Amino acid sequence: MTIKPLKKLVALSLAILILLAGCQTTDTSWAFELEGERLPAGAYILFQNQALMTATDRLYQDWLDWERSDDPDAPEPAFVFDLSPSEMLAAEIDGISMRDWVINEAQRLARQHFAVLALLDEFEIAVDPVLLAQADAAAQRDYQQGEADFREIGVAESSLALVYRASVSLNALFDGLYGEDGVQQVPEAEIRAYFDENFIRGQELFFWKDEVYPEYFEDEAELVEAQRAADAENARLRELASAYFERLSAGEAIEDLQYELDLELRGEDAGVTRSPTGGLDIILRRDTQNHFMFSQEMIDTLISTAVGQSAMTENDSAIILVRRLDLFESTSDLEDYRAEIIHSLRHGDQFFAMLDERAAELPVIVNQNAINRYSPSRLLNM
Numbered sequence: 001m002t003i004k005p006l007k008k009l010v011a012l013s014l015a016i017l018i019l020l021a022g023c024q025t026t027d028t029s030w031a032f033e034l035e036g037e038r039l040p041a042g043a044y045i046l047f048q049n050q051a052l053m054t055a056t057d058r059l060y061q062d063w064l065d066w067e068r069s070d071d072p073d074a075p076e077p078a079f080v081f082d083l084s085p086s087e088m089l090a091a092e093i094d095g096i097s098m099r100d101w102v103i104n105e106a107q108r109l110a111r112q113h114f115a116v117l118a119l120l121d122e123f124e125i126a127v128d129p130v131l132l133a134q135a136d137a138a139a140q141r142d143y144q145q146g147e148a149d150f151r152e153i154g155v156a157e158s159s160l161a162l163v164y165r166a167s168v169s170l171n172a173l174f175d176g177l178y179g180e181d182g183v184q185q186v187p188e189a190e191i192r193a194y195f196d197e198n199f200i201r202g203q204e205l206f207f208w209k210d211e212v213y214p215e216y217f218e219d220e221a222e223l224v225e226a227q228r229a230a231d232a233e234n235a236r237l238r239e240l241a242s243a244y245f246e247r248l249s250a251g252e253a254i255e256d257l258q259y260e261l262d263l264e265l266r267g268e269d270a271g272v273t274r275s276p277t278g279g280l281d282i283i284l285r286r287d288t289q290n291h292f293m294f295s296q297e298m299i300d301t302l303i304s305t306a307v308g309q310s311a312m313t314e315n316d317s318a319i320i321l322v323r324r325l326d327l328f329e330s331t332s333d334l335e336d337y338r339a340e341i342i343h344s345l346r347h348g349d350q351f352f353a354m355l356d357e358r359a360a361e362l363p364v365i366v367n368q369n370a371i372n373r374y375s376p377s378r379l380l381n382m
Contacts, residue, residue, distance in 0.1 A: 028370040032107075034114045034362055041370045042159025043166075044110055049153075049379055051105035055098050056080055059091055085380035102376040107366075111359035112352075113166050116173050119358060123183050125176030127169050135164035153379060178346045179339075186342050194341050195334055196327060201283045202302045203254040204294075205261065205321040207241045209234045240264070241312065241319040248321055249310045254280050281325065283333055298322060 031044035059080040066077050078091055089099035096104075120127065139161035143150055150160065177184045210230035217223035244257055255275045262272035284294065286303060298320045301313040305324040313320050328334070 026369050028367065028373045031367050031370040031374070032110050032114070033365040033367070037114075039110055039113065040156070040159045040162065041367075041374060042155040043113075043162045044106060044370065045153055045155055045374050045379070046159060046163045047109040047113075048102060048106035048374065048376060050109060051102045052376055052379055054105065055093055055102050056088075058093055059088075059098070085377060088380065089376055099376050103371070107371070108356065108359070111362070111364055112355045114362055114364055115355045115359035116166065116169050118362060119355075120169060120173055120176070123173075123176060125173060125183075127172040131168045131172075132165055135168050136161050139164045154374070174343075174347060174351060177351075178342050186345055190345065191338065191341050192328075192334070194345055195337060198286055198341075198344075199283055199327060199337065200286060200302055201281060201325040201327045201329070201333065202305075203280055203323045203325065204282065204298055204302075205244060205248065205254065205257060207237045207244075207261075207319040207321075209237060209316075209318055211317065237319055238314075241321060245310065245312045245321050248323055253277070254323065278330075283327075283337070295320065 029041055030038040031041050032039040059078065062077045063079050066074055078087070080088060080091070083091065089097060089102075091098045093101040119125075139157060143157040143160050150156075176182055178186050210233045212223070212227045212230045214223055217226065244261065248254070248257060255277060258280060259272065259274040262270065266272060282294075284299070286299075295315055295318070297313045297315045301311050301320070302322045302324055305311040305322060307324050307326050310321065310323045313322070
């Protein structure tokens, strides 16, 4: 009589074991593993979200390029923010669907994480514990502020901290390789050559013109009178600018000229003060990175002016005086831009190609169940 209950118990135990084995084979709490260290699925989701933002920006840039294009026959790309989630994921990037591109990029970022850790160990590069602690604190703060959203997409605080720490580790590897006393320190001659080829140093003096906007006038006579007054004032400014240009060309300090111009245009009651020597000097890149701060006419004129010489130009808004300076006149300028230059020289294809190459060599285990479960559509549909 005791045999039948025992058989039932054994059968039940076997069923539980089979169920547990099945759960183990479909464990989606982790996405990648290297030598016993697992990358949690939440970190993979965050990498996927990063890839999704990059892909969205790519589609938006394609639309901007089309809008700015002079080619009337260029087909209009989709405006990404008008697309539904399914339409967005079907859009093409680099010859594949955005969905597949995001999945590939997220996996690349995950593998890159393991490559960074391996290279830090290989080159014996230490990560600043203070920066790691700051990353943990930032993750805790950000997670608390958006806990509901993080939980909704399946991200724990520990995963957010891992991704924040991964960014710190990435920067530590870069600095340890290419920075001062780095394993692959960038030669000084290369840094100076890049500084000389990509930056210019100079001074500027603006005479802001009176501008008339017809849409602000309902009466034609008032518009004509306003334009006449503006033309007269701008003619006066051109004469004033010409006088200042002669003084600038003769070598007078830009700080003295700017101070006198402020007094001339704003009056003594405006409380103007003289800038310290060198305080009005500017350094900018020859490319477009700083151009939102400066007029294109000023930049083009400064680039075309010989070192030590001055020039004058004009656009719709201002009459502009410039003086080109020796880029290497002050040694501190190069030091101020050293990190940016090293970043420009190495933090691109070379650095990330090295990471991808190392990642491909590592025996990373992929949890395909997690990859299949956490698709980009989850992030767009939530």
